[in-house]
Amino acid sequence: MMQTLAAGLALFALFVRESLGCPGGCICTMRYSAPAANCAYGSFQLVPVGLPSNLSSLTLSANAITFLQSSSFEEVPHVSSLWLAHNEIESIQRGTFAVLAELKSLDLSHNHVRNFPWEDLASLTILIYLKIDNNWLTSLPRDAFSGLKSLRSLHINNNRLTTIFKGTFDSLDLLSNLQIHDNQFNCTCPLQWLKEWAANTKISIAEQDSIVCFSPKPLQGIPFGKTPKLQCSPPYVKISYHPTTELQEDHRLMLHCNVTGSPCPNIKWKIQATKTEICDFTPDGEYQKWDLTRSPNSHKLDSYLVFPNRTLVITHVRRGAEGLYTCVATNDLGTGEDSVEVSITSSLNAQHFGVRVHRSNATRELQHGKVIVLSPPGEGIGRNRGDTALKAPAWFWIFTILIFRL
The missing domain is CATH 3.80.10.10 (Ribonuclease Inhibitor)
Structure with missing residues (x-):
């Protein structure tokens, strides 16, 4: 059964x-x-x-x-x-x-x-x-x-x-x-x-x-x-430049990227004039130059000098150097950037030229081939979130100028 x-x-x-x-x-x-x-x-x-x-x-x-x-x-x-x-x-x-x-x-x-x-x-x-x-x-x-x-x-x-x-x-x-x-x-x-x-x-x-x-x-x-509370902030960027008031064609222009942020941001310069990025900076100050696009109107790589402190030097400001220069900083909390524009401007006398460095909200006045930037140096159109940035100290500009004059 x-x-x-x-x-x-x-x-x-x-x-x-x-x-x-x-x-x-x-x-x-x-x-x-x-x-x-x-x-x-x-x-x-x-x-x-x-x-x-x-x-x-x-x-x-x-x-x-x-x-x-x-x-x-x-x-x-x-x-x-x-x-x-x-x-x-x-x-x-x-x-x-x-x-x-x-x-x-x-x-x-x-x-x-x-x-x-x-x-x-x-x-x-x-x-x-x-x-x-x-x-x-x-x-x-x-x-x-x-x-x-x-x-x-x-x-x-x-x-x-x-x-x-x-x-x-x-x-x-x-x-x-x-x-x-x-x-x-x-x-x-x-x-x-x-x-x-x-x-x-x-x-x-x-x-x-x-x-x-x-x-x-x-x-x-x-x-x-x-764990202890960490001090964290997204990047804040301001570009300071020298000279700050007037500049003649073929002169030297120094742009310094002032950055704060924690953790320490990665930084790069972007140059609209050459449609490229000229260099990348790591948080410890090391950087890598990027090859610029070679074309009849491009500015040659040897016309730029880049320093570990994030300073970009245009050794001879000419037509090929015209464009928007932007410093971009990025860390894990976000991105900040600031820009200045470099352009050649004709004066009333067609035989003379001047160089214009400005931000979009700067008041400018053209005088005999020169453009005077009336806005305070370092203030402008940066798109940032974070704490106030530190500007390059005065001794840096004096030291850099002395090196170039040697």
């Missing part, structure tokens, strides 16, 4: 599996009146084919899957729960999850994912539960979760993230649980916002004592919430 019953049950299970189109190695059942496939603890290296098209839940945890293709889940577009934890997934093609518009739960934890197709999340508008913890993620786009209006639980802990951009969680209105601990956070200015945000948010942030600094070295191992 018992043998007959067991045989009947086996036949019934086989019938259910076949009727649901269940591939070998998977157990297909009806769960809460919806078809579900459990393919966990197998030896799958790829997502199996032949799954029921109306599948609602798919479990592929604890297999040997290493790669997800964009077509991996095309057969099961109605899946609402997808479990992929404890595989060996390293690569995920763009579009892999975009076809799963009904997905509510996604678990990719405990894999080797380095690059996640964040743009796929834009299609998962009803996703509630997202686990990508215990992977190898190194970066997180600012808008990664911008489309997840229904998300309530987010786990990105135990990765290799060095920073999280301000505003990353702003669109997650329903988020109630967040896990970001055990990453490799660089506790510098770009991450300062997170300290204040974590202290004031109503979202439950798990294991806050494990949100520790990986760098810089003096803060290594210190919980992020206990």
Whole structure:
């Protein structure tokens, strides 16, 4: 009797599996009146084919899957729960999850994912539960979760993230649980916002004592919430120039880029006259000259001198040097820039020329081939955010002039 019953049950299970189109190695059942496939603890290296098209839940945890293709889940577009934890997934093609518009739960934890197709999340508008913890993620786009209006639980802990951009969680209105601990956070200015945000948010942030600094070295191992407040500011730029009042053609013009900001900004000069960037400065004062475009009207590279203190010298101001000279400074908090214009201006006597250096709001007066800049030196049209910049000291200009006169 018992043998007959067991045989009947086996036949019934086989019938259910076949009727649901269940591939070998998977157990297909009806769960809460919806078809579900459990393919966990197998030896799958790829997502199996032949799954029921109306599948609602798919479990592929604890297999040997290493790669997800964009077509991996095309057969099961109605899946609402997808479990992929404890595989060996390293690569995920763009579009892999975009076809799963009904997905509510996604678990990719405990894999080797380095690059996640964040743009796929834009299609998962009803996703509630997202686990990508215990992977190898190194970066997180600012808008990664911008489309997840229904998300309530987010786990990105135990990765290799060095920073999280301000505003990353702003669109997650329903988020109630967040896990970001055990990453490799660089506790510098770009991450300062997170300290204040974590202290004031109503979202439950798990294991806050494990949100520790990986760098810089003096803060290594210190919980992020206990780090000292850093003085951070975006770049502020002002160009000062010499001479400041009048200049004749073929004279020497010195432009100095005065910059403040923390962390120390990267700086470059952009010259509209030659449609190029003449040099890049690193925060420690090193710089690299860029080759200028060679054309009959271009100003030759040897007509410019560049110094580690960010001073640009036009050795002979002539027609080829006309244009807008802009100093651009950039750090992790933003960009600042300031510009001056250099141009040759004819006087009433056509045989004489003058050189004009000005800002857009400077009042200028032409006198016998010269243009006098009436605005205070160093004040002008810079587009900046930050603290007041320091101007080049007077001794610098005297020292530079003496060098050129030798």
